[in-house]
Amino acid sequence: MLSILASSAFRRVAVVAVAFCVAAFLLFAFIYWQTAVFETRRINGLVERQSATIAKAPGEQLLWTVNTRSAHDLHWVSFAAVFGASGDLVAGNLRQVPPGLPLDGKAYRLDLTQLDPSRPDNEPVIVVGRILPDRRVLVLGRSIEQLAELRAVVIRALALGVIPALILALGFGMLLGHRTNLRIKAMQVVLDRVRRGHLAERLPARASGSDFDQLAIDVNHMLGEMERLVNELHDVGNNIAHDLRTPLSRVRALLERAGRVCTTREDLGQAVERAVVGLDQASGIITALLRIAEVEHSQLGASFGPVDLSEVAHEVLELYGPIAEAKGIEVRLNLTSAATAKGDRGLLFEAIANLLDNAIKFTPDNASVEMAVFDAPAGPAVRISDTGPGIAPKDRDQVFARFHRLDQSRSIPGSGLGLSMVQAIVRRHGFSVSLANGATGGCIATLLCATESGTIDAEPKSLGLPALPDQTPALQSG
Amino acid sequence: MNVLEPSLDSRGDPNDSCRILLIEDDLEMADTIRRDLSDNGYDVAHAASGVDGLIMAESGGPDLLIVDRMLPGIDGLTIVQRLRDRNMHMPVLILSALGEVNERVRGLKAGGDDYLTKPFALSELMARVEALLRRPSENRATELRIGSLTLDLIERSAKRNDRSIDLLSREFKLLAYFMARPNQVVTRGMLLEHIWDCHFLPQSNLIDVHIGKLRRKLDSPGEPQLIQSVRGQGFILLPDA
Known part of the structure; x- marks a missing residue:
């Protein structure tokens, strides 16, 4: 489980999922914010216009309208009231002029408790107060509690949309991680066998062209090259052994027989001379091999x-x-x-x-x-x-x-x-x-005698030393 | 130290016997080289480690130093460098089991005069020791004369008795090398290095063919052979008169 969470595939999916969630949240927040601003402005305008219209009505009709509005309001959505010049309620469903409300016919946002201290909840309300020509005061209001409902809807939509997507993404990530882990485990098994000397092993690779398969193909190429080199080395080893053993066994036999058979100084001298030739041949091979190795690896x-x-x-x-x-x-x-x-x-x-x-x-x-x-x-x-x-x-x-x-x-x-x-x-x-x-x-x-790229890797590389500060050109003065 | 002293004191023939210090940690190898050098009339002291070798070289002042490249304690190149730093200019022959060109260059740079890679033929070692001890003096002679052979180094012409010999430039160089070392064995390796500047061993028996060609030019029918082969060793120029 832990290895799945640590797998690169899972991590990648998790990062994408988190990014998706953040984006979705920002989007919903933006939609809510725009809607709220628009709604508030609309209601502001509405209440201001209604207040202006009602204020123009003759006294009787005005009272009738206020009474009708407040009578129809059962859910504390719409408020309307007329107060006398001394602040006493003439008609409507408010008890007092909200303290601090400027009576200038403009919309203000207040809490419901400011309108009616007996109501404990803090519902936001848009309120317009205005002074009528006969010095009475008209107050119109409208609850914007529906905006809070809008917020709830948005959050619900967010939850319904994003949480399943998140769960799906994480599940998918775990599945991918699991599959990746399986492939890596299979590769590890193969590479472990290679490390223990089974150079003919190859990584499983499909011709899908995925990055994993490409990697496997590259590693297989490398393994093939390694196998070839090791085999070549093995052959070289065998050949060295053979080419060295041939003169050495000849020398050995020669000397052994000479020691047993030779009776005269001349015979012995001859045998020794032939033995030296054989040894020279053997050391000549070693010298030649060392020269080749020297040429291959030296810095020339x-x-x-x-x-x-x-x-x-x-x-x-x-x-x-x-x-x-x-x-x-x-x-x-x-x-x-x-x-x-x-x-x-x-x-x-x-x-x-x-x-x-x-x-x-x-x-x-x-x-x-x-x-x-x-x-x-x-x-x-x-x-x-x-x-x-x-x-x-x-x-x-x-x-x-x-x-x-x-x-x-x-x-x-x-x-x-x-x-x-x-x-x-x-x-x-x-x-x-x-x-x-x-x-x-x-x-x-x-x-x-030409290099393919036109450059020779044996060439001493430029050291790339940074320029010393005092080597920078001096500014020309005067 | 205690090896060097008695051998220095027991110098038999002060005119002829050159003192050679051999620094080599392979005792069996050292013993064989020592015997062979002694047989050839040299007075040999042996040191088995770099430290002993350096002390003996500094106090004894041998005529020639044969030093192994890899030694316990101080390595061969360091010994040579220290001696050169102290203005000791005896010829030095470096023995080494290490590779060819690069190591050789390092050995010669450190102050060695010649470099021999193991395994080597004892005759090769003898020839090189002799060559180092009898290095031709830097004289300004314009003419070399050995027996009936005369070499004019200015005109680059050769004569045997009165017969002029037509030589290619490489043949001239080859003959001059021999004439600077009369009665001295010259090996194929020495010729390859000094005449052809070639530090690899060509697979074919090249040098013999070149010598053969030179001989045919030098020796007319009836004349004694000047450059003779020394079996298993190389060649030698013997003056005919």
Whole structure:
């Protein structure tokens, strides 16, 4: 019950209901007030006119009219009386001239007790007093008790209209609150399961487009992304374990056997040398992984600057040229236009080096590789095309994943981390890298050195320091 | 302290023996490094904590300091900074199991002269220690001459005996690096860092291919090989005459 009252849906409905009640009350109060003012004014006018009319009548007729009016009045609604110049009652149903009543023919509001002290109730009365030509005094009055009745009617209407609406609204609010609570409880159950490791769980979401469903859909998206990352991490963990265990188990077996079997210094030396190679391989993997993590998480913004991509491509080619030469591979450098990217020179060098290294590795001997640097409409780009086997479209996303190595490349040495490194560098810069197959086979890797939004998140943000008071421009005088 | 004193006093050959202070908290690692350095003729003292290491470095004034980055007590970088603050300018080699580029930059900024990431090959450590101790003096020579090889640093030309050798600029830089360090093992890592300014390890056996290319230019048939490979370590320039 308490949780329903605390639910946001109930609170919202309750606020609306209270606002509705206040509005209704104000409306009724206004209607009553306007009606009362109008009625009072009407009765004022009526009594004043009657008083004037009666006063003009000749003496006999005047007395007759006053007597008739007071005789017909059984409920103390209408009063009429004529008093002598000395204040004694001549005719009518009042006992005295109301004390304090100005005798000027204008309407005044008095209490009934002022008219007749024997009546204890405080009924409001409109009274007009006037002095007749023969010095007698005419007093006419009319009770406006009916206005009080009007007020009672208004309050009754208010009660009849508003209270059921209020009850209905609160009930509706509680129902909504209850339903909201049910949904939230269902979500909590699911999220609790997610927290305990069941990442495949999803929040119930209908396609109604309500805010709740939209929220559920968003959370489900987030859960999907989390699940993917965790699975990827799990795969990476497995792959690390596998790729580390392979050389380690080899080293272990090698050393164990060497210790048992080797009898000569040379045999032992050879075994140890092979063991060291295996260990270097294992630590190389760890180093590469740490580098990737470092690139992904470090603050590199400070080292960002303009980088001449043609120059970097030249240097990469200088580094890798001899190795391509040794395989009889011709690397053609195609510089069509000047291309300057904003980034970390060392990292861009590494990314391009990794792409070229890959291209050389997968290109058969005596074939060719092309490295092109150009200023594409989308931004400066480096394109490296090889004449190797290419990558099937379904594998293209996977090759960037850590440790992913296509089956056909298992025989080629490497940690399988080169493209992951490229991906990490590219992401750090907000750039993009894509793979495609050439028309005549081979793989085309394109590094586009432009950010989508045109800004780089690694850039140091402006500190937004407020201007110092003494830096405000001084007023010019004279 | 009590480790340093006896080893300082027992300096056998005052001409040759360089005193190295090793500050490393992994005792097994320290023992192996110490033995290897001793085998190579160095006089080694060991401190297992940052505090001991700092005291020993300040009082002993070793010729070279090898310091682990992460130590109990005072960390490696602080030690180096304090020594530099006190105007002690012995070469410092920082060992670290921490990441690559950023940590390396921090290490060198703190006053380290070289930075080696764990795990490393002992031969790499030896080569770097030797390189730090035998740092080429800042002379104004315009010509380097090792055996039959002559390098003109002004004209950027190379000659072996009278045969002129046509070198690309990077090859020239590579050869000059070797000629400044004759009879000294140079590792692939050192070459990558100093010649190519490259702080990642390319996956392919790049350096060997570059050396091979340089060798073919340097050595005519019948001439002895100037740059020789040292198995499991790197390369060495041996004067031929």
